[in-house]
Amino acid sequence: xxxxxxxxxxxxxxxxxxxxxxxxxxxxxxxxxxxxxxxxxxxxxxxxxxxxxxxxxxxxxxxxxxxxxxxxxxxxxxxxxxxxxxxxxxxxxxxxxxxxxxxxxxxxxxxxxxxxxxxxxxxxxxxxxxxxxxxxxxxxxxxxxxxxxxxxxxxxxxxxxxxxxx
Numbered sequence: 001x002x003x004x005x006x007x008x009x010x011x012x013x014x015x016x017x018x019x020x021x022x023x024x025x026x027x028x029x030x031x032x033x034x035x036x037x038x039x040x041x042x043x044x045x046x047x048x049x050x051x052x053x054x055x056x057x058x059x060x061x062x063x064x065x066x067x068x069x070x071x072x073x074x075x076x077x078x079x080x081x082x083x084x085x086x087x088x089x090x091x092x093x094x095x096x097x098x099x100x101x102x103x104x105x106x107x108x109x110x111x112x113x114x115x116x117x118x119x120x121x122x123x124x125x126x127x128x129x130x131x132x133x134x135x136x137x138x139x140x141x142x143x144x145x146x147x148x149x150x151x152x153x154x155x156x157x158x159x160x161x162x163x164x165x166x
Contacts, residue, residue: 001046010039013059020060023110023122024067034067041066053135060123060136068115109158117151124148 001009010017017038025031041062049058110121116137123133130141139147 006043006046009055010042013056016056016059017063019122019126020063020067023118024115038063038066054132057132057135060128064119064136068119105159106155109155112158113151113154117147117154120144120147121151121155 017035020038021031021034025034042059045062049055110118113121116139119137120133120139123136128136130144133139133144134141137144
């Protein structure tokens with residue numbers, strides 16, 4: 001792959017990388033650093049891509065592995081603010097405020113999950129089918145379904161606890 005083709009690939013899939021960065025990095029500087037590290041890892045790994053999965057599946061795998069390994073090395077705090085990237089398209093100010101609060105609550109709850117559960121939630125929220133999630137995470141579909149049900153219950157509990165200040 002040529003450099004211009006790679007740049008186009010990154011531009012086309014920028015949101016994918018940004019989602020991973022927002023989930024695994026606490027500050028703007030950390031997100032920028034993680035973004036750069038993910039792009040570097042993608043560039044280094046692109047010659048090894050064998051077209052055995054979708055390109056986006058492979059990109060998720062590289063991005064998540066980079067983020068999780070960086071998270072473990074540096075034990076960064078997880079971003080719970082700066083949700084605006086996900087809410088910019090909302091037009092109604094009242095609806096925006098309500099949804100923004102719900103998103104903040106949801107992302108605060110997600111931030112309390114272990115790394116792999118965060119990855120599962122991100123892929124689930126991205127409407128990835130369990131088959132693709134299996135390819136990305138290396139966890140079989142049945143285990144993913146069980147984990148997702150448990151995660152949903154955890155998130156329900158965590159968002160209720162936060163709503164009631166407990």
